[in-house]
Amino acid sequence: MQLIACPWCGEREEAEFHYGGQAHVPYPAKPADLDDEQWAQYVFFRDNPKGPFAERWMHAAGCRRWFDALRDTATHQFLSVHRMGEEPRA
Amino acid sequence: MTVDAPARFSPLADWQEAFGRLPAGFQVRELPFLTQLTLRVSADSPAAKAVESVLGIRLPSASRAELSEEVKALWLGPDEWLLVAPADTGAELVGRLRSAIGEEFATVTDVSAQRTVLSLRGGLTREILARGCALDLDPRVAPVGACYTTLLAQTGITLVVRAEAAASVWLLVRSSFAPYAAAWLVDAATEYGGGAG
Numbered sequence: 001m002q003l004i005a006c007p008w009c010g011e012r013e014e015a016e017f018h019y020g021g022q023a024h025v026p027y028p029a030k031p032a033d034l035d036d037e038q039w040a041q042y043v044f045f046r047d048n049p050k051g052p053f054a055e056r057w058m059h060a061a062g063c064r065r066w067f068d069a070l071r072d073t074a075t076h077q078f079l080s081v082h083r084m085g086e087e088p089r090a
Numbered sequence: 091m092t093v094d095a096p097a098r099f100s101p102l103a104d105w106q107e108a109f110g111r112l113p114a115g116f117q118v119r120e121l122p123f124l125t126q127l128t129l130r131v132s133a134d135s136p137a138a139k140a141v142e143s144v145l146g147i148r149l150p151s152a153s154r155a156e157l158s159e160e161v162k163a164l165w166l167g168p169d170e171w172l173l174v175a176p177a178d179t180g181a182e183l184v185g186r187l188r189s190a191i192g193e194e195f196a197t198v199t200d201v202s203a204q205r206t207v208l209s210l211r212g213g214l215t216r217e218i219l220a221r222g223c224a225l226d227l228d229p230r231v232a233p234v235g236a237c238y239t240t241l242l243a244q245t246g247i248t249l250v251v252r253a254e255a256a257a258s259v260w261l262l263v264r265s266s267f268a269p270y271a272a273a274w275l276v277d278a279a280t281e282y283g284g285g286a287g
């Protein structure tokens with residue numbers, strides 16, 4: 001099983017984690033000003049790169065904390081993990 | 091019509107006999123009704139220092155437990171600890187902690203019914219746990235005081251190493267999962283003899 005390094009707990013089995021999708025998606029500054037298409041873009045549409053991707057993960061069966069990870073979507077390799085707000089965005 | 095006062099029973103009250111038939115190198119005992127408090131506080135904050143002065147310990151860092159005093163502190167997360175104290179001391183301990191915290195920010199919540207505590211002892215403990223727990227409990231990796239919240243045979247546990255080479259371990263398991271965990275432990279020990287089956 002793949003190991004994922006929780007920034008608090010260290011390496012744990014993949015089954016202990018939940019995936020939280022793309023990281024750093026900003027909440028709209030003025031949500032009321034968005035039309036339906038713009039709102040749908042914010043709610044539903046995400047990048048889907050082949051290669052490094054900044055994602056949110058949660059250590060669900062451990063410390064239960066969300067963290068950010070940079071993962072290569074082609075190889076599943078985690079390039080880096082960091083605590084929320086701790087490091088500049090990847 | 092009268093209603094009887096509900097009797098308190100522990101999640102594994104029915105498992106004593108099965109535990110009694112385990113092999114010599116693996117003793118399992120439930121420590122029922124221990125007081126368990128969830129403490130949420132920022133490490134090194136004034137509130138954390140107030141808690142530490144009441145308990146006479148430093149709150150442990152990640153993946154560690156502080157076992158030296160009567161009230162044990164188990165790290166659960168970066169701003170979260172589980173305080174484990176003798177049975178029936180919860181109200182008094184909550185009161186002492188809250189009055190020490192005063193106007194500073196922390197929460198203390200009695201969660202004693204959430205989990206039960208299993209005491210595992212003996213030279214086979216590490217080997218049997220390895221059948222369902224991916225973490226390395228070698229003493230070089232998991233010395234006394236190591237504290238891990240993880241999975242054992244797919245159920246969530248908090249594991250505390252209490253003696254060298256995991257010859258004594260606490261398993262904290264949620265009450266509704268405790269019979270499953272007990273059944274798994276008894277089954278995992280079957281091949282070591284002792285008439286567990």
Ligand SMILES: [Zn+2]
Binds near residue numbers: 006010059063065
């Ligand atoms: Zn973690």
